[in-house]
Amino acid sequence: MNTDLIALQAQLRDFMNTKVIPRESEFVGHFGLEKIETVRSELQAEGRKSGLWLPHLPKELGGLGLPWVDAYKLFIEAGRSMLGPQAINIAAPDEGNMHLLHVVANEAQKERWLMPLVRGEIRSCFSMTEPPPGAGSDPSMLQASAVKENGVWKLEAKKWFISGAWGAAVTLILAKTIEGATIFLIPMNHPKIHLKRVIPTLDHFSPGGHCELDFDGLELTDDDVLGEPGKGFDYAQIRLDPARLTHCMRWLGVAMRSLEYAEGYALSRSSFGKKLSDQQMVQQMIADSHIEIFASQTMIEHACGMLDRGERVRHQASMTKVFVSEAVNKIIDRSLQIMGSTGISEDYPVSSFYKEARPFRIYDGANEVHRMSIARRAFRRAAERHT
Ligand SMILES: Cc1cc2nc3c(=O)[nH]c(=O)nc-3n(C[C@H](O)[C@H](O)[C@H](O)COP(=O)(O)OP(=O)(O)OC[C@H]3O[C@@H](n4cnc5c(N)ncnc54)[C@H](O)[C@@H]3O)c2cc1C
Structure with missing residues (x-):
């Protein structure tokens, strides 16, 4: 990994820990859309001057111009808080819309809509x-x-x-x-x-x-x-291929952070004469979660390499979306389980992550529909082999 990227990751971790995550405590209990809007614009003011703004967009658009194989690591890092992607302007749906406008819009449309989006002035x-x-x-x-x-x-x-x-x-x-x-x-x-x-x-x-x-x-x-x-469906696909993957990146950050809370709890809490971390069923939940995080990262990184080479990732993005959305939900669910009643409380963000992550199995194409498309492509190839 190049040293610039390591430095950026460390900088983003520090930004998340000092500027972003402390704001989460303002979202306990009921809060309205106005509250999100206010915190979002305050965090974006910090994000703009952080040197971390729009890591994946070209420099001429005010981004860092990183290839996807590097940028995805920053997406995961920012994803550790629901507020992180907002702070550096890589949240859905703007991030996917910016990509589509960048690729397809004419100059007047870019000036009117893309540039204010890039600057974080509009949603x-x-x-x-x-x-x-x-x-x-x-x-x-x-x-x-x-x-x-x-x-x-x-x-x-x-x-x-x-x-x-x-x-x-x-x-x-x-x-x-x-x-x-x-x-x-x-x-x-x-x-x-x-x-x-x-x-x-x-x-x-x-x-x-x-x-x-x-x-x-x-x-x-x-x-x-x-x-x-x-050409609307073609354009929707141009938007969705990377947008499905960036959702995977952001949610993986949430899953990783949930797991860290669970590990901390299991190391400190005892039950039936030993630490939870020494209970084999807890160990299994932790191990399965790490396996799924590793597999998710590997799938995302592979698809990012394809994006960087200009290859179509429709099939790979589908498979990654299904796997990661299910893995993320399982990892958060296990983390919450390991933390017992603490996991259900709003003292930790895991209970909120549990609610926030569930829709990911439905939007960006329900997982059943992706499975249908994956199988159809597989059978088309199989049929070609048999003729
Ligand atoms: C939180 C959230 C945010 C969203 N944001 C947006 C947005 O910004 N813009 C936007 O346009 N849309 C958005 N959506 C909508 C989302 O894209 C749709 O919910 C999704 O495409 C599924 O459509 P549907 O809800 O009409 O489900 P339906 O089409 O009614 O399907 C219901 C269920 O049936 C099953 N199913 C459907 N087809 C098949 C099949 N062929 N084989 C097996 N099972 C099948 C699946 O389990 C599916 O979940 C959002 C949805 C959610 C939940």
Whole structure:
């Protein structure tokens, strides 16, 4: 590992320990979205001057320009707190949206939306999922539609579970058009976007919550189209391949920190005449968690190498997402179990991590759907071998 990266990791660990993790105590019990917004902007003020801002984005965008095989280590480190990715501007959904805008947006769109996102001045959201009978796991069920007449697009859509929508400045929205699925870029203060509700959910740490939105006959121009009409699903994939992996990185940080609390507890707590750390069933839980962390890191690093070489990682990102999301949930669950009632309390963040991590098996594609896609690809290859 190069010495610059070791120094950056140490710097980020120090930043997390001194600036970020101490703020977690403000989030015990009930807190609102306003609170997250305030702490987020205060931490970003620190993050901007920390020299750790946007490690993976090119230097011309104000990032550190690190390759993924290096940047992923910083994503894991920042992931040790739910607030860490916010502080250095690598949190979802902005991080995935910045990547997509960087790759696909035209110069005017980059100036209007990408640059303020990069500077952390605004937030964004990505509107794809719809209430039944619209698109969820199956994107071909997309109901949102935009029809073009006399040069003006008219958009009708109902979307829900849109992370970050409350307080976001812009949404990327997927709708069907005559050309196929198309992504539009729309300011969230548009008078015909109705934020119906912030949906009450199991998790609480997403800035802007998860929202239900109606898009009620918005009139849009070609300037609001991202890239080419009809390429929306391709663009969604450009966003999702790295975005699935970065979710894995951030959640792995959470799992590692949970395990550290469990190890500390097991070393200090005795039961039936010996330390918990000497109880074999506890040892098994600790060992299984370390095995899963190592396997997760290895999968992420492999996929990062592919990203750096410009290779498509769709299959590998799917496999990594399934494995890591399940591993992370198991590791946090075991950690909480080892800590007994202490794990359930809010004296430690493990109980909060338990709630926050559960949705990861559903979003970015439910794990069952990834398994279906992985198996389909495997059978396609098997069929080719047999012809
Ligand atoms: C916390 C959170 C944040 C989110 N953020 C966003 C966001 O920012 N933007 C956005 O557009 N969406 C977002 N989503 C939505 C998310 O992408 C969808 O929940 C996900 O795609 C699944 O769609 P669905 O909820 O409609 O489930 P459904 O499609 O109704 O599926 C329900 C369940 O059925 C099972 N299932 C479905 N298909 C199959 C299959 N082929 N084989 C086996 N089992 C299957 C799976 O277990 C799945 O969980 C978010 C969701 C959550 C929970």
